[in-house]
Amino acid sequence: xxxxxxxxxxxxxxxxxxxxxxxxxxxxxxxxxxxxxxxxxxxxxxxxxxxxxxxxxxxxxxxxxxxxxxxxxxxxxxxxxxxxxxxxxxxxxxxxxxxxxxxxxxxxxxxxxxxxxxxxxxxxxxxxxxxxxxxxxxxxxxxxxxxxxxxxxxxxxxxxxxxxxxxxxxxxxxxxxxxxxxxxxxxxxxxxxxxxxxxxxxxxxxxxxxxxxxxxxxxxxxxxxxxxxxxxxxxxxxxxxxxxxxxxxxxxxxxxxxxxxxxxxxxxxxxxxxxxxxxxxxxxxxxxxxxxxxxxxxxxxxxxxxxxxxxxxxxxxxxxxxxxxxxxxxxxxxxxxxxxxxxxxxxxxxxxxxxxxxxxxxxxxxxxxxxxxxxxxxxxxxxxxxxxxxxxxxxxxxxxxxxxxxxxxxxxxxxxxxxxxxxxxxxxxxxxxxxxxxxxxxxxxxxxxxxxxxxxxxxxxxxxxxxxxxxxxxxxxxxxxxxxxxxxxxxxxxxxxxxxxxxxxxxxxxxxxxxxxxxxxxxxxxxxxxxxxxxxxxxxxxxxxxxxxxxxxxxxxxxxxxxxxxxxxxxxxxxxxxxxxxxxxxxxxxxxxxxxxxxxxxxxxxxxxxxxxxxxxxxxxxxxxxxxxxxxxxxxxxxxxxxxxxxxxxxxxxxxxxxxxxxxxxxxxxxxxxxxxxxxxxxxxxxxxxxxxxxxxxxxxxxxxxxxxxxxxxxxxxxxxxxxxxxxxxxxxxxxxxxxxxxxxxxxxxxxxxxxxxxxxxxxxxxxxxxxxxxxxxxxxxxxxxxxxxxxxxxxxxxxxxxxxxxxxxxxxxxxxxxx
Numbered sequence: 001x002x003x004x005x006x007x008x009x010x011x012x013x014x015x016x017x018x019x020x021x022x023x024x025x026x027x028x029x030x031x032x033x034x035x036x037x038x039x040x041x042x043x044x045x046x047x048x049x050x051x052x053x054x055x056x057x058x059x060x061x062x063x064x065x066x067x068x069x070x071x072x073x074x075x076x077x078x079x080x081x082x083x084x085x086x087x088x089x090x091x092x093x094x095x096x097x098x099x100x101x102x103x104x105x106x107x108x109x110x111x112x113x114x115x116x117x118x119x120x121x122x123x124x125x126x127x128x129x130x131x132x133x134x135x136x137x138x139x140x141x142x143x144x145x146x147x148x149x150x151x152x153x154x155x156x157x158x159x160x161x162x163x164x165x166x167x168x169x170x171x172x173x174x175x176x177x178x179x180x181x182x183x184x185x186x187x188x189x190x191x192x193x194x195x196x197x198x199x200x201x202x203x204x205x206x207x208x209x210x211x212x213x214x215x216x217x218x219x220x221x222x223x224x225x226x227x228x229x230x231x232x233x234x235x236x237x238x239x240x241x242x243x244x245x246x247x248x249x250x251x252x253x254x255x256x257x258x259x260x261x262x263x264x265x266x267x268x269x270x271x272x273x274x275x276x277x278x279x280x281x282x283x284x285x286x287x288x289x290x291x292x293x294x295x296x297x298x299x300x301x302x303x304x305x306x307x308x309x310x311x312x313x314x315x316x317x318x319x320x321x322x323x324x325x326x327x328x329x330x331x332x333x334x335x336x337x338x339x340x341x342x343x344x345x346x347x348x349x350x351x352x353x354x355x356x357x358x359x360x361x362x363x364x365x366x367x368x369x370x371x372x373x374x375x376x377x378x379x380x381x382x383x384x385x386x387x388x389x390x391x392x393x394x395x396x397x398x399x400x401x402x403x404x405x406x407x408x409x410x411x412x413x414x415x416x417x418x419x420x421x422x423x424x425x426x427x428x429x430x431x432x433x434x435x436x437x438x439x440x441x442x443x444x445x446x447x448x449x450x451x452x453x454x455x456x457x458x459x460x461x462x463x464x465x466x467x468x469x470x471x472x473x474x475x476x477x478x479x480x481x482x483x484x485x486x487x488x489x490x491x492x493x494x495x496x497x498x499x500x501x502x503x504x505x506x507x508x509x510x511x512x513x514x515x516x517x518x519x520x521x522x523x524x525x526x527x528x529x530x531x532x533x534x535x536x537x538x539x540x541x542x543x544x545x546x547x548x549x550x551x552x553x554x555x556x557x558x559x560x561x562x563x564x565x566x567x568x569x570x571x572x573x574x575x576x577x578x579x580x581x582x583x584x585x586x587x588x589x590x591x592x593x594x595x596x597x598x599x600x601x602x603x604x605x606x607x608x609x610x611x612x613x614x615x616x617x618x619x620x621x622x623x624x625x626x627x628x629x630x631x632x633x634x635x636x637x638x639x640x641x642x643x644x645x646x647x648x649x650x651x652x653x654x655x656x657x658x659x660x661x662x663x664x665x666x667x668x669x670x671x672x673x674x675x676x677x678x679x680x681x682x683x684x685x686x687x688x689x690x691x692x693x694x695x696x697x698x699x700x701x702x703x704x705x706x707x708x709x710x711x712x713x714x715x716x717x718x719x720x721x722x723x724x725x726x727x728x729x730x731x732x733x734x735x736x737x738x739x740x741x742x743x744x745x746x747x748x749x750x751x752x753x754x755x756x757x758x759x760x761x762x763x764x765x766x767x768x769x770x771x772x773x774x775x776x777x778x779x780x781x782x783x784x785x786x787x788x789x790x791x792x793x794x795x796x797x798x799x800x801x802x803x804x805x806x807x808x809x810x811x812x813x814x815x816x817x818x819x820x
Contacts, residue, residue, distance in 0.1 A: 003031070003360075004030050004031025004032075004360060005030050005031060005360050005587050005588075005590040005591040005594065006027055006030040006031045006032040006587070006590065007030075007031035007032070008031075009027065009031075009032040009033065009095045009096060009188070010032070010033050010035065010093050010094060010095050010096075011024055011027045011028075011032045011033065011034040011035070011094070011095065011096040011097075011098065012035050012037065012090055012091055012093070012094040012096070012097050012098070013034060013035065013036045013037065013071070013098045014036075014037040014087070014091075014097075014098070014099050014100070014101060014111075015098075015099055015100030015101040015105075015128070016043050016044050016045065016100065017100030017128050017129070017130070017173075017176075017203070018045060018063075018067060018144070018170075018172075018173035018176075018177075019100070019128055019172065019173045019174075019175075019176025019177045019179075019180065019201075019203050019206070020098045020099070020100035020126070020128045020176075020177070020180070021036075021043075021045070021067035021068055021173070021177070022067055022173045022174055022176070022177030022178075022611075023098055023126065023128070023176075023177040023178075023180040023181045023184070024036070024071065024098045025066075025067055025068065025069070025070065025071070025177070026177065026178075026181045026353065026355075026583065027096065027181075028069075028070035028071050028363065028366070029070065029353040029355070029362035029363045030355075030360065030362055030363075030587055032096070033072070034070065034071040034072065035071070035072050035073075035074050035090060035374070035379060036068060036071045036072065036073050036074065036369065037074050037075075037076050037087060037090060038073055038074070038075055038076075038371060038372070039075070039076075039077065039078065040075055040077050042058060042371045043064065043068075045061060045063055045064040045067065046058050046059075046060075046061055046064045046371070047060070047061060048061045048063045048064060048169075048636065049061070049062075049063070049169075049615075049635040049636055050062045050063065050615050050616070050618065050619035050623075050626070050627070050635070052065075052343070052346060052348070052618070052619070052622040052623060053622065053623050054346065055343065055344065055346055055622075056343065056344030056345055056346070056370070058370060058371045059343040059344045059346070059368055059370060062348075062350075062614075062615050062618035062619050062622065063169075063170065063614075063615045063618075064368070065341055065343050065348075065350070065368045065618060066341070066350050066611075066614040066615060066618060067173070068368055068369060069341045069342075069343075069350075069365065069366040069367060069368045070363050070366035070367070071369050072369055072373065072374040072379075073369035073370065073371055073372055073373050073374060074086075074090065074372065074374050074375070074376050074379060075371060075372035076090070076376065078105075078108065078109045084109055084110055086376045087109055087110075087111070088110065088111075089376070089380060090376065090379060091111065091116055092116075092119065092120065093379070093380075094116070094120065094123055095122070095123060095124070095188075096123070096124050096125075096126075096184055096188075097113075097116065097123060097124070097125045097126070098125075098126045098128065098180065098184075099111070099113070099125065099126065099127055099128070100127075100128040100129065102129075103133065113125050113127065113198055114198075117196060117198060121196050122189045122195045122196045123196055124184050124187045124188060124195060124196055124197055124199075125197070125198045125199065126180045126183070126184050126199050126201055126759075127198065127199065127200045127201065128176065128180055128201045128203065129200070129201070129202060129203070130142025130146075130147055130202075130203050130204060131147075131202060131203070131204050131734065132200060132202035132204070132205065132738055133200055134737070134738060134763070135733075135734040135735075135737040135738045136733050136734045136737060137150075137204070137714075137734040138734075140714045140719075141657070141661075141714060141717060141718065141719040142203065142204075142719060143169075143637065143655045143657060143719045144168075144169045144170060144171055144172045144173065145166045145167070145168060145169065145632075145634070145640065145653055145655055145721075146653055146655055146719050146720065146721035147172050147203050147204045147207050147721065148166060148167075148171060148172055148207055149166060149642070149651075149652075149653035149721040149722065149723045149724065150204055150207075150208075150721040150722060150723075150724055150732070151172075151204055151205075151207035151208035151210070151211060151724070151729070152207075152208055152210075152211030152214070152215060152724050152725065152726035152728075152729050153166075153171075153207055153210060153211060153568070153569070154166040154642070154653065154723050155227065155649075155651070155723045155724060155725045155726070156214070156225060156227050156233070156570075156725070156726070157227070157230075157566070157567075157568055157569075158227065158229075158230060158559075158566075159227075159229055159230060160226075160227055160228055160229045162227075162642075162644065162649075162651065163632065163641075163642040163643070163644065163651060164227065164642055164651055164723055165230075165558070165559055165560070165566060165631060165632060165642075166632055166642060166653060167557075167558055167568060168630060168632070168633065168634040168635065168640070169615075169634060169635075170612065170614070170615050171207075171568075171612055172203050172206070172207050174576075174611045174612055175203075175206045175207055175209075175210065175576070175579070176201065176203035176206040176207070176758075178206075178576075178579040178580060178582075178583055179201055179205075179206035179209075179579065179758045179759060180199070180201040180759065181583050181586075182424050182428075182579070182582050182583060182586065182759070183197075183199040183201075183403070183428065183759045183761075184199065185583065185586035185587065185590065186402075186403040186404050186428045186586060187199070187403045188590065190590075190593050195403075197403065197761055198761065199759045199760070199761055200759065200760050200761075201758060201759045202738070202758055202759075204734075204735075205735070205738070205740055205756070205758035206758040208729055208735070208740075208755070208758075209575065209755055209758055210569065210572070210575045210576075211726035211729060212467055212575070212726075212755045213416060213464055213467070213570070213571065213574075213575075214570065214726035214727070215726035215727050215729050215730065215755070216463040216464055216466070216467045216754075216755070217463055217464055218726065218727035219463060219727060219730060219752075219753065220463060220752075222727065223727070224725040224726060224727035224728065225725075225726070225727075227649075228284075228287075230559065230563060230564065230566055230567075231555075231564065231566065231567050232284075232287060233546075233567075233570040234281075234284065234570075235280055235281045235284065236252070236253065236254050236280025236281065236283070236284060237253070237280055237283040237284040237287045237290070238251050238252075238253050238262075238283070238287075238290070238291075238294055239251065239252045239253070239546055239567075239570070240567065241320050241550060241555050241564055241565045241566075241567060242294065242295060242298045242564075243295070243298070243299065243564065244298050244299060244301060244302055244303040244305075244306060245299055245300060245301055245302050246302040246303065246304075247302055247303030247304065247319060247320075247325075248303055248319070248320040248555075248556075248564065248565050249298060249303040249306050249307065249317055249318070249319065249320065250317065250318040250319070250320045250546070250547060250549075250550025250551060250555075251316070251317055252316045252543075252544045252546045252547050252550075253280070253283075253315070253316070254280050254316075254544065255447070256278055256279065258314075258315055258316065259272065259277065259278075259283070260272040260273065261313045261314070261315050262315055265306075265309055265310075265313060265315065266293075266294065266297035266298070267297060268293055268294075268297065271290070271293075277290070303319045303320070304319060307319050310541075310542075311538070311540065311541060314540075314542050315542065316541075316542045316543050316544055316546075316547045317547075318541070318543065318547050318550050318551040318606075319551070320550045320551070320553065320555055320556060320565050321551075321553045321556065322553060322556045322626075323553060323556070323557070323613070323616050323617050323619070323620035323626055324620060325553070326552075326553040326610075326613070326617060327349060327617065327620065327621060331532065331536045331537060331538050332607070332610075334536060335356070335533055335535065335536055335604065335607070336352060336356075336361070336364065337351060337352055337354070337604070337607045337610060338350070338351065338352060339351070339352035339353075339363070339364050339365035339366075340364070340365040341365050341366065341367075341368060341618070342365070342366070342367050342368065343367075343368035344368075344370065346622060348618055348621040348622040349617065349618070349621040350365075350614050350617055350618050350621070351607070351610035351611055351613070351614050351617060352364060352365070354580055354603065354604065354607040354608040354610065354611070355580065355583060355584040355587060355601070355603070356533065356584070356601065356602045356603055356604065356607070357584060357587060357588055357591070357599060357601050358599045358600045358601065358602060359588075359591060359597060359599040360587070360588070360591050360599070401429050402427070402428045402429020402430075402766070403428055403429060404425055404428040404429040404430040405429040405430070406429075406431075407425070407429075407430040407431065407496050407497075407589070408430070408431045408433065408494065408495045408496050408497075409422055409425050409430050409431070409432050409433070409495065409496060409497045409498070409499060409585075410433050410435060410488070410491055410492060410495045410497070410498045410499070411432050411433065411434040411435065411472060411499050412435050412498060412499065412500040412501075412502070412507075413499050413500055413501040413529070414436075414442040414443050414444065414501065415442070415443055415444050415501065415574065416444065416464070416468060416545060416571060416574035416575060416578065417501055417529055417545070417573070417574040417575070417577035417578040417581065417605060418499050418500065418501035418529055418578065418581065419434075419442070419444070419468035419469055419578070420468055420574070420575060420578025420579065420581075420582075421499055421527070421529075421577075421578040421579075421581035421582045421585065422434070422472065422499050423468055423469065423470065423471065423472070423578075424578075424579070424582040424757070425582065425585070426470065426471030426472050426769075427470075427471055427757045427766050428766070431473070432471065432472040432473065433472070433473050433474075433475060433491060433495075433778075433782055433786075434469060434472040434473065434474045434475070434773065435475055435476075435477050435479075435488065435491075436474065436475075436476050436477075436775065437476060437477065437478050437479060437480075437484075438476050438478070438775065438776070438801065438803075438804040438805075438806060438807055438808045439478060439801075439808050441459060441775065441807045442465060442469075444462060444464045444465040444468060445459040445460070445462055445465050445807060446458055446459050446462050449809070449810055451809050454806075454807060454808075454809040457748060457806070459775065459806075459807040460747070460748040460749070460774055460775065461748050461749050463752065465772060466746065466749065466752060466754070466771065466772045467754060467755065467772075468772070469772035469773065470744070470754060470768050470769075470770070470771055470772055471768060471769050471770065472772070472773060473773060473777075473778035473781065473782055474772075474773025474774070474775070474776065474777050474778055475776060475777075475778050475779050475782045475783065475803070476775060476776040476779060476803045476804050476805070477802060477803060478801060478802045478803075479510055479512065480510060481800070481801075481802050483797060483800065483802045484802050485510060485511060485512060487783070487787065487797075487802075488512065489512075489516075489517065489520045490787050491782075491786065491787065492517050492520050492521050492524060493520050493521050494521075494786065495521065495524065496524075496525065496589065496592075497524065497525040497526065497527065497585055497588075497589065498517060498524065498525075498526045498527070499526075499527045499529075499581065499585065500526070500527070500528055500529070501528070501529035501530070501577075502528075502530075503530060503540065503542070504528070504530045504533075504534045504539045504540060505540065514526045514528070514600040518598060518600075521598070522598060523592055523596060523597065523598040524598040525585060525588040525589055525592060525598050525599060525601065526598075526599075526600050526601065527581050527584060527585050527588070527601040527603060528600065528601065528602055528603065529577055529581055529603045529605055530602075530603075530604065530605070531543030531547060531548060531551075531573075531604070531605050531606055532551075532604050532605075532606055533602050533603070533604030533606075533607070534602045535602065543573075543605070543606070544571060544573075544574070545569070545570070545571025545572055545573040545574030545575070545577075546567065546569075546570060546571055546572070546573070547573065547606075548572065548573020548574075548576075548577065548605050548606045548608070548609050549567055549568065549569060549572035549573050549609055550567065551606045551609070552573075552606055552609035552610055552612065552613055553613050553616075554568060554572070554609060554612050554613050555567050555568070557613060557616045557626065557629060558629070559629055559631065560629055560630070560631035561628050561629050561630075561631075563629070572609065573605050573606065573608065573609050574605075576605075576608050576609055576612075577603065577605035577608045579608075580603060580605075580608040581601075581603055584601045584603055585601065588601055632653075633687075633690065634655065636657075636683060637655045637656055637657050637683070638656060638662075638683040638684075638686035638687045638690070638693075639654065639656055639686060639690055639693045639694060639697065640653075640654065640655040640656065641653070641654060641690075641694055641697065642654075642723060643694070643697055643698045643701040643702075643709075644698065644701065644702060645701045645702065645704055645705055645706040645709055646702065646703065646704055646705045647705050647706070649725070650705060650706050651706060651722075651723035652701055652706040652709045652710055652713075652720055652721065652722055652723060653720065653721050653722075653723055654697060654701075654713060654718065654719070654720045655718075655719040655720070656686075656718060656719075657719055659681060659682065659683075660717070661717055661718050661719070662675075662680070662681075662686065663675055664716040664717045664718050665697070665713070665716070665718050667716065668700075668712055668713055668716045668718065669696060669697060669700040670700070671696050674693065674696060680693070706722040706723065707722050709722075710722050730753060738765075739756065739764055739765050740755065740756050740765065741753040741754065741755065741756065742754055742756055742765060742767075742768050744768050744770075744771040745771070746771035746772065746774075747774055748774070754768060754771075774805070775804070775805050775806055775807055776803060776804055776805035776806075777805070779794065779803050779805070780794060783797070783803070
């Protein structure tokens with residue numbers, strides 16, 4: 001079966017959706033044989049920017065290179081009977097099929113997923129689409145920027161007065177690819193699973209999941225967060241990118257202790273304990289007053305200096321690199337985060353897969369396939385059967401149970417990233433036991449120190465906690481106590497995996513590091529998710545999701561020329577880290593299933609952000625520089641922009657992807673003169689007259705609300721999307737029609753909507769088996785039913801404060817510790 005977890009699997013990729021290509025690339029990274037079926041003219045992304053100098057024919061796109069290294073390319077002409085027969089035979093070999101064809105194209109090729117599954121029952125299929133196969137948008141034209149606008153990823157970015165700013169491309173493919181990889185991996189055949197299944201994956205819903213935090217926090221009131229300006233976000237301050245004497249520094253200050261340390265470091269001691277600046281929301285109200293002093297202080301030293309001081313003082317700082325700086329960062333190189341890719345005669349560097357498994361590292365690079373470099377006959381010659389395992393008879397997987405039924409995961413994580421990882425596993429049927437402490441509960445239950453807030457049990461009411469922790473059994477254990485630590489080890493003894501996102505030294509101090517837990521359970525898989533990983537000089541770096549985006553260099557390629565580096569999200573790295581952690585966990589479990597070996601997954605969340613800058617990294621590595629920032633414009637699509645519509649904070653994003661769409665746009669907006677202008681017939685001419693074209697589109701949009709503008713443009717074949725605020729996702733007609741917001745009922749809050757997983761195995765989303773647990777809700781069920789403790793033993797633990805059913809205010813935490 002080979003040494004890699006996915007060796008022995010044949011993966012067939014067909015269609016040209018970038019998210020599908022990225023998903024398939026992940027399979028190749030871990031040993032699968034990935035065959036990319038292309039038409040005679042090749043995948044359209046072979047000509048996508050950025051273009052590499054002195055490249056071989058068909059191998060000049062940095063974007064195509066990143067999505068496809070390590071695969072084989074087979075050409076099949078679906079317009080001919082011979083080509084369709086070749087495709088049918090190739091699909092008949094598939095262990096995994098990743099299909100992003102439009103339904104009409106699939107039908108023309110004679111591809112029938114149901115028939116394929118009957119012929120090959122263990123085959124796992126992903127049906128990827130920009131918008132999903134049902135709902136009002138299902139026939140719409142998608143682009144990366146369009147789905148991000150509709151998915152709540154654009155509206156809060158950019159100057160307060162507008163227009164909102166959208167990165168031009170490359171982002172949704174990463175999120176959509178990760179979202180497809182998770183259910184496919186969960187459904188592979190195994191020792192006790194028959195495997196197989198058909199998963200529909202919506203790129204829009206994958207992208208919308210990144211807005212879940214802001215959406216769910218605003219949903220109870222219905223009032224969305226305002227766009228406050230570049231690098232300014234609700235609910236804390238300072239959070240952004242600041243110019244230093246040399247370089248740029250990413251800053252995120254949240255807690256009172258961090259603010260006090262920050263003020264002391266910058267010589268602003270008079271502000272450290274000022275009552276107006278105690279908490280982030282309070283500081284945000286005075287941001288315009290504080291900004292000049294902060295900027296002046298930071299300008300006195302280099303970004304490298306401030307970063308080193310931040311490490312010493314545990315303040316969430318990071319240097320914001322450009323692409324040259326990123327490629328020269330020793331920490332990334334020493335951790336193996338940079339790979340070498342070969343495309344014909346060219347060699348260049350790119351981010352490596354961030355799934356840092358200790359026993360089974362991903363490929364460190366690879367060859368970009370030339371078009372048709374593998375003959376179909378050569379594939380048939382080494383045809384192999386579905387990979388099989390020795391062991392007990394496999395049982396079928398039911399929809400109610402989910403493909404991960406029977407798997408037990410101990411969730412020690414908090415916040416967004418770790419809980420999102422384990423939520424994926426719970427949605428797919430795994431038994432998730434979430435462990436909190438009454439003294440130190442999940443910080444997404446809130447960080448208030450107010451006695452009144454504890455009496456009102458606000459820790460049970462925060463929407464963000466409810467969103468991340470459905471389908472989990474929650475218990476409480478004080479891990480600083482001998483009893484708590486011992487009980488955790490007993491849970492680990494019978495578990496398959498542990499997920500944690502503490503700072504790198506926390507669990508080792510309690511005797512609960514991987515080296516300790518694997519003595520209890522040698523086959524244990526443990527995923528750790530420190531900001532910069534568990535190794536290297538930055539392993540103790542404090543970081544939030546914002547820190548991870550800042551450290552990835554993504555802000556350096558965002559925005560317009562003349563802007564500072566522009567952040568694209570309040571906590572981009574959290575959701576992305578959670579998705580990558582789920583992928584890494586599933587690959588590690590696959591390795592264990594093949595070998596019996598557990599392992600430690602050392603996931604650096606900042607490395608999970610590097611794929612979002614991969615095209616620019618490749619461009620710099622191959623060409624020596626990157627092109628200028630273009631704001632809302634696109635290097636290939638002309639025009640692309642965000643236009644004001646009728647209404648308050650009303651915008652639509654329009655992307656003209658080819659010359660036919662240009663003519664359609666001109667017809668819709670009633671500009672026959674533009675359509676007839678020969679100088680505008682091609683994209684270069686339209687780029688040259690972008691302001692003239694923007695004025696015409698802007699005048700038309702200003703007379704319509706954004707949803708009407710989107711509908712009229714889409715009906716004509718022009719890609720367009722309303723720029724939705726995160727809170728307005730709940731009113732999106734397409735998402736509503738697809739059942740994307742299941743409603744559950746829970747103690748303390750009543751009925752509330754959740755975001756469904758972006759993948760589904762039928763017409764409806766995956767079921768929510770139960771809502772997020774209240775504190776200690778499953779103590780007796782788990783401690784008694786799983787560990788076999790008696791009622792007397794459980795009562796003793798409660799009396800000692802090892803377990804409980806409520807978060808403790810600070811004074812009570814001290815009394816409980818004194819009792820023990």
